[in-house]
Every structure is written in C-alpha cells, then in structure tokens.
Amino acid sequence: MKKEHDIRYELSAKKLKITPQRVKVLEAIYEMDNHPTTENVIDYVRKSDPNISAGTVYNILEVLVKNDLIKKVKTEKDVMRYDGMTENHHHLYCKQCDYIEDYTNSELDKILKDYFEQNKIDNFIIDEIKLSISGNFVIHKNKNH
Amino acid sequence: MKKEHDIRYELSAKKLKITPQRVKVLEAIYEMDNHPTTENVIDYVRKSDPNISAGTVYNILEVLVKNDLIKKVKTEKDVMRYDGMTENHHHLYCKQCDYIEDYTNSELDKILKDYFEQNKIDNFIIDEIKLSISGNFVIHKNKNH
DNA sequence: ATCCCAATTACGAATAATTCTTATATAAGA
DNA sequence: TCTTATATAAGAATTATTCGTAATTGGGAT
Ligand SMILES: [Mn+2]
Ligand SMILES: [Mn+2]
Ligand SMILES: [Zn+2]
Ligand SMILES: [Zn+2]
Numbered sequence: 001m002k003k004e005h006d007i008r009y010e011l012s013a014k015k016l017k018i019t020p021q022r023v024k025v026l027e028a029i030y031e032m033d034n035h036p037t038t039e040n041v042i043d044y045v046r047k048s049d050p051n052i053s054a055g056t057v058y059n060i061l062e063v064l065v066k067n068d069l070i071k072k073v074k075t076e077k078d079v080m081r082y083d084g085m086t087e088n089h090h091h092l093y094c095k096q097c098d099y100i101e102d103y104t105n106s107e108l109d110k111i112l113k114d115y116f117e118q119n120k121i122d123n124f125i126i127d128e129i130k131l132s133i134s135g136n137f138v139i140h141k142n143k144n145h
Numbered sequence: 146m147k148k149e150h151d152i153r154y155e156l157s158a159k160k161l162k163i164t165p166q167r168v169k170v171l172e173a174i175y176e177m178d179n180h181p182t183t184e185n186v187i188d189y190v191r192k193s194d195p196n197i198s199a200g201t202v203y204n205i206l207e208v209l210v211k212n213d214l215i216k217k218v219k220t221e222k223d224v225m226r227y228d229g230m231t232e233n234h235h236h237l238y239c240k241q242c243d244y245i246e247d248y249t250n251s252e253l254d255k256i257l258k259d260y261f262e263q264n265k266i267d268n269f270i271i272d273e274i275k276l277s278i279s280g281n282f283v284i285h286k287n288k289n290h
Numbered sequence: 291a292t293c294c295c296a297a298t299t300a301c302g303a304a305t306a307a308t309t310c311t312t313a314t315a316t317a318a319g320a
Numbered sequence: 321t322c323t324t325a326t327a328t329a330a331g332a333a334t335t336a337t338t339c340g341t342a343a344t345t346g347g348g349a350t
Contacts, residue, residue, distance in 0.1 A: 017297065017346055038336085053300045058337065060298095074219035074277060078307085079336085092269055101269075108260065115253065124237055124246075127280040132219060135272040162317055164327065183307085198329045203308065205327095223337085224307080 014067040025060045029084040035100045037079045090131040150175050159212040170205045174229040180245045182224045235276040
C-alpha cells in the first residue's frame with residue numbers, strides 16, 4: 001500500500017518548473033521506496049532516460065530537499081540517502097546490511113511529546129524528534145535484503 | 146567535567162599497538178570533544194605532529210571505530226563525524242549550524258525500554274535506540290557555536 | 291499558436307574526499 | 321637486542337560531488 005503521488009501537482013505546488021528530469025527523479029524515489037542513494041537514483045532514472053546528467057540529478061535532489069518534497073536520511077555511511085516520505089517518522093536500521101525501514105508510531109510520538117513538555121531541555125527548543133532504532137530483522141538472518 | 150581517559154590503556158585493552166599517531170588521534174577526539182570531522186582531527190593532530198599523513202588518520206579512525214573506542218555520528222551532511230563518547234547517548238542537533246550536543250537521560254531510556262518491551266516491533270530485535278533531537282539552542286541565536 | 295527569457299539541463303572540467311599501493315619504519319614480544 | 325608482523329608516509333588513483341558554461345526549454349505573456 002504505497003502512497004499515491006501526484007508528482008506534477010507536488011512540483012507545481014512548490015512553484016517548481018515541471019521538467020521531465022524532475023518528474024523522473026521524484027518518481028524514482030517514490031518507486032524505489034527504500035531510501036536510495038544518489039547513485040541509485042541516477043541508475044534508476046537512466047533506465048528510462050539514459051542521457052540524464054549526473055550533475056542534474058544532484059541539482060534536482062538538492063532542489064527537492066530544499067522544497068521539502070524529499071528528505072535526507074542520516075546514516076553512518078558517507079553516502080547520502082534520500083527519503084520520499086516527508087511526514088515525520090522513525091527508522092529501523094538493520095545491523096547486518098544497509099537496509100532502513102520506516103517506522104511510524106503516533107502513540108510513541110505522543111509519549112515523547114508529553115515527556116519533553118514535562119521535562120524541557122535547558123536552553124533548547126525542540127523542533128523534531130526522530131528515533132534511530134538499530135537492530136536485527138529476524139526474517140533475513142545472515143542474508144541481505 | 147570531562148571524562149578522564151587512559152588512552153594507552155584503552156588501546157592495549159583492545160590489543161592495538163600503541164603508536165604515537167593512534168594516541169594523538171584518540172587524544173584529539175577527546176580534547177576537541179564536539180564530534181569532529183576527519184578534517185578537524187587531521188588539523189588538530191598536525192598542530193603537534195605536522196607530518197602525520199591524512200591516510201594514516203583515516204586508517205586510525207577506522208580502526209578505532211572497529212574496536213569500539215569511538216563511534217561514527219549520523220548527520221545529514223556527507224562528511225563523517227566521530228564521537229569519543231561510546232556509552233549510549235542521544236544527540237541534540239542545532240538547526241542553525243552543525244553543532245551537535247550530547248544528551249544523556251537514563252529516565253527517558255527506561256521509558257523507551259519499557260515501552261518497547263510492551264510493544265515489540267514485528268520481526269525486529271532492537272539493539273539500540275538513539276534519539277536525534279533537532280531544534281534551536283536559545284543561547285546562540287543566529288550565531289554559530 | 292508563437293515568442294521570449296529566466297530557469298534548467300548537459301557536458302566536461304575542477305575540486306574534494308577517501309582509498310589504495312608500496313616502500314620504509316617501528317612497537318612489542320621472544 | 322633481534323625479529324617480524326603491523327603500522328605509517330607519501331603520493332597516485334579512485335570516487336563523489338560541485339562548478340562553469342553553452343545550449344535547451346517550460347510556461348507565462350502576447
Ligand atoms: Mn524513511
Ligand atoms: Mn555524542
Ligand atoms: Zn538487513
Ligand atoms: Zn548552533
């Protein structure tokens with residue numbers, strides 16, 4: 001059950017020019033789903049648009065991030081990964097491979113929100129709390145996703 | 146109140162050769178404290194050892210991470226940052242600059258631990274939970290650390 | 291429908307970050 | 321003190337990303 005996206009609408013809502021390259025990059029991120037790297041995006045898009053320039057993909061990803069259409073994902077690797085899910089959510093990190101799964105839990109969000117309302121952090125105003133939960137997926141023991 | 150480190154002991158406890166370069170790199174991370182980049186470490190170490198090779202610093206950082214003497218820090222930037230605090234803790238990310246502050250809260254850790262004991266995640270065994278809390282430090286409004 | 295132009299893209303060069311290769315040096319155990 | 325497996329220095333090679341510039345184009349204006 002993947003969320004439906006009206007890519008052209010999303011771009012125009014941000015007053016971004018609708019170009020074939022932008023549409024394809026955004027489409028790629030939504031289709032691939034699992035937090036792709038820039039390289040993943042380039043490879044994917046080139047399947048339908050073999051001549052797209054790598055520089056263009058870098059540019060577009062930056063534009064999309066600046067306009068909150070996608071997000072950067074924190075990892076311990078030095079390659080950047082992107083996320084088409086812009087609603088606040090958490091991540092499960094596989095300790096055995098580089099798989100990252102989305103984790104949404106509004107009950108937990110509420111617990112945290114309430115906790116920090118009661119227990120403010122000195123000199124710090126919280127904007128967003130994200131959990132990085134690392135562990136092991138039992139399904140794929142010693143096997144990559 | 147910085148934690149005292151017996152660097153030579155820490156290295157030998159991991160059966161690592163005690164070399165001046167390793168001692169200085171680890172020392173640098175502890176002294177600088179705030180989650181330095183590789184470049185930060187190189188610059189710092191070169192103040193006392195101007196001829197240390199960049200490649201050597203990269204090697205050493207990798208060795209230290211593998212041996213759990215330091216940790217990598219997740220950020221949205223593509224430069225890696227390192228952390229001399231190996232005990233589990235959370236991070237406050239400044240939205241205005243690249244400052245990262247350690248945040249330790251065992252009460253909160255307990256709340257999370259209890260929560261997930263009651264509410265297991267399907268097919269996933271949690272190893273470690275870290276909060277990435279982003280927001281604003283009131284002290285240095287529109288001013289970098 | 292056509293025109294226009296600021297915005298975007300393609301391309302390749304430039305830069306930056308990291309890894310690799312190999313000769314030399316050295317920590318630490320015998 | 322000797323020995324040797326391990327670590328370092330130096331720089332080349334690779335990889336990732338950014339930059340400069342000329343050509344192209346989306347979409348508003350006419
Ligand atoms: Mn996600
Ligand atoms: Mn830390
Ligand atoms: Zn996995
Ligand atoms: Zn700051």
